[in-house]
Amino acid sequence: MVAQDHNRNRQGYFGKYGGRYVAETLIAPLDELTKAVEQVVASSDFQNEWRAYLTNYVGRPTPLTEAKRLAKTLDPTGQFLFRLFLKREDLCHTGAHKINNALGQILLAKRMGKTRIVAETGAGQHGVATATACAMLDLPCEVYMGALDVERQAPNVGRMRLLGARVIPVVAGSRTLKDAMNEALRDWVTNVATTHYCIGSAAGPHPYPTLVALFQSVIGDETHSQIHAATEGLPDGVIACVGGGSNAIGIFRPFISEPSVTLFGVEAAGHGIQTPHHAATLTLGRVGVLHGSKSYVLCDERGQIQEAHSISAGLDYPGVGPEHSHLKDAGRVTYLSATDNDALTAVSQCARAEGIILALETAHAFSRIETCARKVAQLRKRPVTMVVCLSGRGDKDLSTLLERLAPTGVLP
Numbered sequence: 480m481v482a483q484d485h486n487r488n489r490q491g492y493f494g495k496y497g498g499r500y501v502a503e504t505l506i507a508p509l510d511e512l513t514k515a516v517e518q519v520v521a522s523s524d525f526q527n528e529w530r531a532y533l534t535n536y537v538g539r540p541t542p543l544t545e546a547k548r549l550a551k552t553l554d555p556t557g558q559f560l561f562r563l564f565l566k567r568e569d570l571c572h573t574g575a576h577k578i579n580n581a582l583g584q585i586l587l588a589k590r591m592g593k594t595r596i597v598a599e600t601g602a603g604q605h606g607v608a609t610a611t612a613c614a615m616l617d618l619p620c621e622v623y624m625g626a627l628d629v630e631r632q633a634p635n636v637g638r639m640r641l642l643g644a645r646v647i648p649v650v651a652g653s654r655t656l657k658d659a660m661n662e663a664l665r666d667w668v669t670n671v672a673t674t675h676y677c678i679g680s681a682a683g684p685h686p687y688p689t690l691v692a693l694f695q696s697v698i699g700d701e702t703h704s705q706i707h708a709a710t711e712g713l714p715d716g717v718i719a720c721v722g723g724g725s726n727a728i729g730i731f732r733p734f735i736s737e738p739s740v741t742l743f744g745v746e747a748a749g750h751g752i753q754t755p756h757h758a759a760t761l762t763l764g765r766v767g768v769l770h771g772s773k774s775y776v777l778c779d780e781r782g783q784i785q786e787a788h789s790i791s792a793g794l795d796y797p798g799v800g801p802e803h804s805h806l807k808d809a810g811r812v813t814y815l816s817a818t819d820n821d822a823l824t825a826v827s828q829c830a831r832a833e834g835i836i837l838a839l840e841t842a843h844a845f846s847r848i849e850t851c852a853r854k855v856a857q858l859r860k861r862p863v864t865m866v867v868c869l870s871g872r873g874d875k876d877l878s879t880l881l882e883r884l885a886p887t888g889v890l891p
C-alpha cells in the first residue's frame with residue numbers, strides 16, 4: 480500500500496494513530512463508506528433492522544455468566560476475593576463475536592447497492608461470520624485466507640464452503656492473516672464499484688476502525704447493563720484478548736469514560752516475548768503503517784513488517800487497531816501478553832472449572848485473569864468484580880488442543 484496519508488483533515492484519527500494510508504483509488508470508496516456510516520448506520524431504520532437480526536438470528540443479548548468455580552481455582556486460599564463474570568460471545572451464532580460486525584457490514588453493503596462481498600480471515604471466524612451473513616442476505620462472498628490458516632483451521636474452511644463462499648488460499652509471505660488482508664485490499668482496489676470489503680477487526684483505513692467498534696460496542700453496552708443488574712455497580716476491571724482489537728474495543732467502549740474501571744488487553748506472546756516468535760504488537764511494536772492505517776506494528780528499523788506468531792490464528796497478526804495504540808499511549812488501557820502455553824493451560828482450566836471450551840484467542844485473556852484481578856484488588860484494597868470477554872468457543876481449535884494437551888498429561 481502507498482505510504483501517503485490522504486486524510487488531511489485528521490478525521491478518523493485516534494491521537495496520532497489511524498488515518499488512511501492507501502492508494503488514491505480507494506479514497507472515493509472510503510469516502511462513500513464514511514458517508515454511509517454517518518447517514519445509514521446512524522439511522523433508526525438501519526439500527527432497528529440490525530438489532531432485530533441480532534436478537535432473532537444471532538441470539539443476543541448474550542448472557543453474562545458468573546464463573547464461581549474458575550474464580551475459586553484462581554484464588555484457592557481466598558486471600559484476595561474477587562467475583563468473575565464472563566461475557567458469553569461464544570454463544571453467538573457461529574461461535575464468536577465476529578458476527579455482530581459482519582452482519583452490520585453486510586446489511587450496510589446491501590443498502591449501499593453493493594453486489595459482491597470480499598473478506599479476509601485468520602482463524603476463519605470472520606470468514607464464517609461473513610459467509611453466514613452473505614448466505615442469509617443473498618450476496619456472493621469470497622474470502623481470502625492465508626494458506627497456513629487454511630491448514631490449521633480446516634473445519635472453518637469447510638463451513639465457509641458449505642455456506643456458499645469461495646475460500647481463496649493466499650500463499651504469499653507468512654501465509655497468515657496479514658497476507659490475506661493484503662490480497663483482499665488488492666481485490667477491493669480492482670472491484671470497488673460493485674464490491675464491499677468486509678474487514679473483520681477494528682483495523683484498516685478510516686472509517687473501518689470506527690465502523691467495527693460501533694458494531695462491536697453492543698458487547699460492552701449489554702455488559703454495562705448486565706453487570707449493573709448483577710452487582711448494582713460498575714465492574715472494577717475488564718479484560719479482553721487483542722488481535723486486531725475488535726472484541727476488546729467492543730467491550731471497553733462504554734467503560735473508557737469511567738475512571739473507576741481498570742481495562743486490560745492481552746496480546747499473544749507466542750513462544751515468549753524474548754523470542755522472535757510472538758504477536759505482541761503493543762508490547763514490543765514500533766509506530767508504523769500497515770493495511771491502510773498508522774498504529775503500532777511489528778517491524779524492523781526500516782519499517783519492514785515482521786512475521787507474527789501465535790498458536791491462535793486470530794491473534795497471529797503483526798498489527799493492531801489504531802484506537803488501541805492511542806489507548807496504550809494515553810495509559811487508559813494496560814496491555815499484557817500471554818504465551819501459547821499460557822493459553823493452552825487456560826483452556827483446560829476453564830473447561831474443567833466451568834464446562835466451557837474457550838477459543839485459543841480467548842484463552843489468552845483468561846490466562847491473565849489472576850494477574851489482573853490481583854492488581855485491581857491491590858489498587859482498590861477490597862474484593863473486586865472482574866469481567867472477561869469470552870470472545871469465542873474452541874470447537875475450531877479442537878485438533879490443536881488435543882495435539883498439544885495430550886502429551887502434557889492433563890487429559891484423562
Ligand SMILES: *Cc1c(COP(=O)(O)O)cnc(C)c1O
Pocket residue numbers: 575576577602604605679680681720721722723724725726727793794838840841870871872
Ligand atoms: C478473531 C478472534 C479474536 C481476535 O480478533 P479481535 O478483533 O482482536 O477481537 C479473538 N477471539 C476470537 C474468538 C476470534 O475469533
